[in-house]
Amino acid sequence: MSDAEPKKPATDEELIDITDPEALEEPEADEMILALQAERDELKDKFMRALADAENSRKRSERDRREAEQYGGSKLARDLLPVFDNMKRAVQAVPDEARETSKAMIEGVELTMRELVNVFKKHGIEPISPEVGDKFDPQLHEAMFEAPLPGTSAGDIIQVEADGFMLHDRLLRPARVGVSSMPAS
Numbered sequence: 001m002s003d004a005e006p007k008k009p010a011t012d013e014e015l016i017d018i019t020d021p022e023a024l025e026e027p028e029a030d031e032m033i034l035a036l037q038a039e040r041d042e043l044k045d046k047f048m049r050a051l052a053d054a055e056n057s058r059k060r061s062e063r064d065r066r067e068a069e070q071y072g073g074s075k076l077a078r079d080l081l082p083v084f085d086n087m088k089r090a091v092q093a094v095p096d097e098a099r100e101t102s103k104a105m106i107e108g109v110e111l112t113m114r115e116l117v118n119v120f121k122k123h124g125i126e127p128i129s130p131e132v133g134d135k136f137d138p139q140l141h142e143a144m145f146e147a148p149l150p151g152t153s154a155g156d157i158i159q160v161e162a163d164g165f166m167l168h169d170r171l172l173r174p175a176r177v178g179v180s181s182m183p184a185s
Contacts, residue, residue: 077165080120133156134156136177140164143177
């Protein structure tokens with residue numbers, strides 16, 4: 001019989017009566033039982049693998065959904081940071097003499113900045129606001145320049161150019177700072 005021809009079903013004479021103990025003792029019956037057990041084990045293995053794949057897929061999609069929910073707005077948030085920076089610079093640029101005459105405008109800009117920070121916090125964005133004198137942390141700060149400044153030690157922040165921001169547990173933008181390079185005495 002060639003491989004291309006379909007296998008003919010067994011005739012009644014060829015079938016083994018599994019209720020007959022003598023029929024099961026025949027070598028053909030033992031081989032058939034072993035073959036069926038091997039097939040069962042193979043199918044059980046395939047089923048278990050498919051089940052594990054489905055569970056892994058479910059967990060992966062749940063993790064992806066959570067990450068999209070938490071970090072999906074990071075591009076928009078990153079695009080809004082310069083708006084915050086510009087408003088902060090605008091308030092800082094007003095000379096002391098003009099503060100009294102521009103008081104209402106300055107208060108409006110500061111109120112808008114506070115509202116922007118509140119919206120950031122609502123969405124898990126927290127500002128990183130280092131102070132002059134703090135230690136430089138490469139995980140949170142970006143050194144824009146180094147300069148020797150008397151009265152400081154190496155690694156001290158000597159100027160803050162821009163605040164940084166965290167999005168939940170990820171760094172959205174490092175704080176931009178100037179760092180002292182004063183050699184140890």
